[in-house]
Amino acid sequence: MGSLFLIGAADHYFCKMLKIGEKIQIENAVVLAPMEDVTDQPFRRICRENGADIVYTEFVPSEAIIRDAGKSAKKMQFSEEERPVSIQIYGNQVEVMVEAAKRAEALGPDFLDINYGCPAKKIAGRGAGSGLLCYPDLMETITRQIVDSLKIPVTAKTRIGWDAASISIVETTRRLEQQGIKALTIHGRTKAQMFEGQADWDWIGKAKASAGIPIIGNGDITTPEFAREVFLKTGVDGLMIGRGAYGNPWIFSRTKHYLNTGILLPEPELEEKVTVMLRHLRYAIEFKGQHGLVSFRKHYPNYLKGFPNAAKLRASIVILNTYDSIAQTVTDFLGIKSVA
Numbered sequence: 615m616g617s618l619f620l621i622g623a624a625d626h627y628f629c630k631m632l633k634i635g636e637k638i639q640i641e642n643a644v645v646l647a648p649m650e651d652v653t654d655q656p657f658r659r660i661c662r663e664n665g666a667d668i669v670y671t672e673f674v675p676s677e678a679i680i681r682d683a684g685k686s687a688k689k690m691q692f693s694e695e696e697r698p699v700s701i702q703i704y705g706n707q708v709e710v711m712v713e714a715a716k717r718a719e720a721l722g723p724d725f726l727d728i729n730y731g732c733p734a735k736k737i738a739g740r741g742a743g744s745g746l747l748c749y750p751d752l753m754e755t756i757t758r759q760i761v762d763s764l765k766i767p768v769t770a771k772t773r774i775g776w777d778a779a780s781i782s783i784v785e786t787t788r789r790l791e792q793q794g795i796k797a798l799t800i801h802g803r804t805k806a807q808m809f810e811g812q813a814d815w816d817w818i819g820k821a822k823a824s825a826g827i828p829i830i831g832n833g834d835i836t837t838p839e840f841a842r843e844v845f846l847k848t849g850v851d852g853l854m855i856g857r858g859a860y861g862n863p864w865i866f867s868r869t870k871h872y873l874n875t876g877i878l879l880p881e882p883e884l885e886e887k888v889t890v891m892l893r894h895l896r897y898a899i900e901f902k903g904q905h906g907l908v909s910f911r912k913h914y915p916n917y918l919k920g921f922p923n924a925a926k927l928r929a930s931i932v933i934l935n936t937y938d939s940i941a942q943t944v945t946d947f948l949g950i951k952s953v954a
């Protein structure tokens with residue numbers, strides 16, 4: 615369990631330790647959320663370099679892992695620079711989940727995370743992801759059997775309940791803790807909310823108050839100030855950021871700096887942002903080849919938001935098909951010195 619203590623007179627200096635198993639111990643942890651089609655290896659790497667303390671793969675279907683589907687194998691690949699890294703899996707068949715968890719463990723992640731939070735119809739509607747909130751006994755069985763089958767720590771990620779009338783997070787936390795998970799991430803929305811409304815940090819705080827395991831709080835963190843507010847208010851052991859990292863990987867270093875010192879760093883200068891964007895693009899090409907150029911297009915609007923003539927710049931780079939031509943065009947357009 616983490617502990618909260620104040621150092622010095624000012625209350626903005628505080629230190630909270632996130633422990634996952636024996637090996638992971640991180641002060642004021644701010645971690646990258648798993649996000650399908652977003653947190654691929656290049657995205658995780660750029661977030662780690664910019665301060666994310668832990669990264670997770672996108673969720674991987676357990677059935678596909680045991681079928682040995684190529685796409686799933688690619689999703690589970692990670693590089694050493696990413697550590698600590700977790701592979702996240704989902705499903706609702708006990709034996710399939712256990713076998714998939716063992717195969718994921720064989721790839722050497724620092725821990726395994728089970729998804730009990732996905733609200734998508736094709737997953738929750740079939741009783742996996744957040745669908746398991748309606749079958750808590752099955753959720754317990756899957757969790758227990760995976761915990762007993764692996765040597766690495768097992769964690770889980772969930773939502774506060776199925777809908778507003780059935781908020782179950784305190785009970786879910788108790789049940790999962792009893793099955794031996796080493797930490798629980800809570801996204802403060804119900805399944806019914808999908809991504810609407812606001813994350814309810816009060817429920818995250820109530821779950822934390824009742825828990826004997828570390829709790830990582832998640833939902834709507836887009837600024838260091840909000841991160842600090844919910845960290846202090848709920849006493850959680852770590853924070854997780856998802857959409858707030860889109861085109862903004864330095865949110866991790868800025869947030870950590872603010873939590874550690876109480877000093878709010880400014881946003882990076884335009885040139886620094888471009889440097890990070892181009893490095894992320896390079897990683898995408900390294901990892902995916904030419905397809906990396908195409909899949910990276912979704913990131914340009916996020917990185918270039920607020921830049922002068924951003925739409926024009928975007929239009930001129932999405933048609934280019936080499937890293938060098940993109941880097942040259944961006945630096946010429948913005949009148950900055952060329953970046954590596």
Ligand SMILES: Cc1cc2nc3c(=O)[nH]c(=O)nc-3n(C[C@H](O)[C@H](O)[C@H](O)COP(=O)(O)O)c2cc1C
Binds near residue numbers: 648673732
């Ligand atoms: C595009 C997208 C894909 C997501 N995929 C996953 C996933 O694979 N596994 C998971 O546990 N949560 C997934 N989530 C949920 C996020 O991990 C996170 O809980 C949610 O976005 C709330 O955090 P945020 O407000 O910081 O974005 C996804 C969210 C988004 C927006």
